[in-house]
Amino acid sequence: MPDTVAAAALRRFMAGIFEAAGVPAADAAQVAGLMAEADLIGADGHGVFRLAQYVRRIRAGGMNPRAVPHIVEERPASALIDGDNGLGHLATTLAARTAIAKAKTQGVAWCGVRGGNHAGPASLYARMPMEEGMIGLYLAVGSANHLPPWGGLELLLSTNPIAVAVPARHEPPIVLDMATTVAAYGKVKVKAQRGEAMPEGWMIDRLGRALTDPARANEGLLLPIGGYKGYGLALIFGLLAGTLNGAAMGRDVVDFNADDTSVTNTGQAILAIDIAAFGDPEAFRDRIDALAREIRGSERLPGVERIFLPGEQSAATRARRAIEGVPIPPQLRAQLDALAAELGAPKL
Structure with a gap:
């Protein structure tokens, strides 16, 4: 059975490891917090599981530990952020915060990222506008190609995920987070x-x-969701999150699982929608509550105990792990102990 570790201890450990690898303290804390949140919601392939890989890329020169993500193009309802080849969480957070600020005055805002890196689960960033009472949408180009075009064999596409987060009033928010493949590659690695x-x-x-x-x-x-339809979604999401921003797509995508030295130039995109631009936000939340109850209470197939809405099971996992801790399998614990020893940092 895996041991469990409190999320606060996990955050401290990861921040210490990043600092030991040369990441400034504030950036280390920010990224560690997002990675711990990934573990809390059950995205086990995107939290502390990725720590050794990120550090390996930093030490090999493939990632800039002291990156300063910044806006390179800007209009009232849009912005393009260059991630300076740093930890992907930093550039994507800047994109989300910029989109939120612009949507408050423009109603909607779209921000893209180039020069980024792997940034963890998509829902982290769709939730950022949602926490400000907005609807959030996130798209990304995956960090390695594992999907061929429909009917082909050459790996030209990635898992290219989408996440959408919609606030409710009393019901849990509706949070869709999915790859365009049947399984994200992180799940394969786990x-x-x-x-x-x-x-x-x-x-x-x-x-x-x-x-x-x-x-x-x-x-x-990897197999796409829905056959050729999933292939089409992966392509379009990649065009919007990658090609539009001048980020990698197709043969330009670097397999960051196998290559620690090349710049990945990963692309992401965030859309923030201010609900108030379309009507009364409180009335909207009430309608979401009513729809959620309608779906959950609808007639079920024999043997089905409950109909879930997107995000409910992740919310339940988060509530449980916030009390019980995050499970750390023995193999991962050993890897983390070795990483701490190598960097001269405190063990988990």
Whole structure:
């Protein structure tokens, strides 16, 4: 059974590791907080699991530990942020905060990122406008290509996720966070570390046969959601989050799982929608509550105990882990201990 660690202890540990790797204290704390939040909501492939990989890229020169993300193009309802090849969480947070500020005066705002890096789960950034009473939408180009065009074999697309966060009044917010592939590649990496098999339907080999051994993932192809429709979504999301911003797309995407030295130039995009620009925000929240109750209370198939709305299970996981702690499997604990020893930082 995995040990559990309180989120506050996890944040302190990760911040200390980043500082030991040369990241300024304020940036280290910000990124550690977002990574701990990823673990709290159950996005186990995007939190402390990624710490060693980020540090490895910093030490190999593939990521700038002292980056200063900044706006390079700006209009009243839009902005383009250059991440300065730093930790992806910093540039994406700047994009979200900029979009929120602009949406307060313009009603809606779209901000893109170039020169970024892997930034964790999509929902972290869609939630930022939501926490200001807005609707948030996030798109990204994944940090490695694992998806071919529909009917092809060359890996030209990534998991290219989308997240949308919608506030309610009394009900939990509706938060959709999904990859355009059946499974995000981070879930494959978690399965590999834990020595667990993948379910059929996540990946196929190059002959079209089911691939369930995550240790052989580099031999296979992720499957898109909904067949050719998922391929189309991955392409369009990549155009909006990558190509539009001058970020990597297609063959330009660097596999940050295998390459620690190349600049990834990862792209992301944030849309913030001020509900007040379209009507009474409180009336909108009431309508969301009513719709959530309608869906949850609708007729179920035999054997189905409950109908969930997007985000409910993550919210339940967060509430539980806030009390019980974040589970840290033995293999991950050993990796983190070795990382702390290597950097001369306190262990978790």
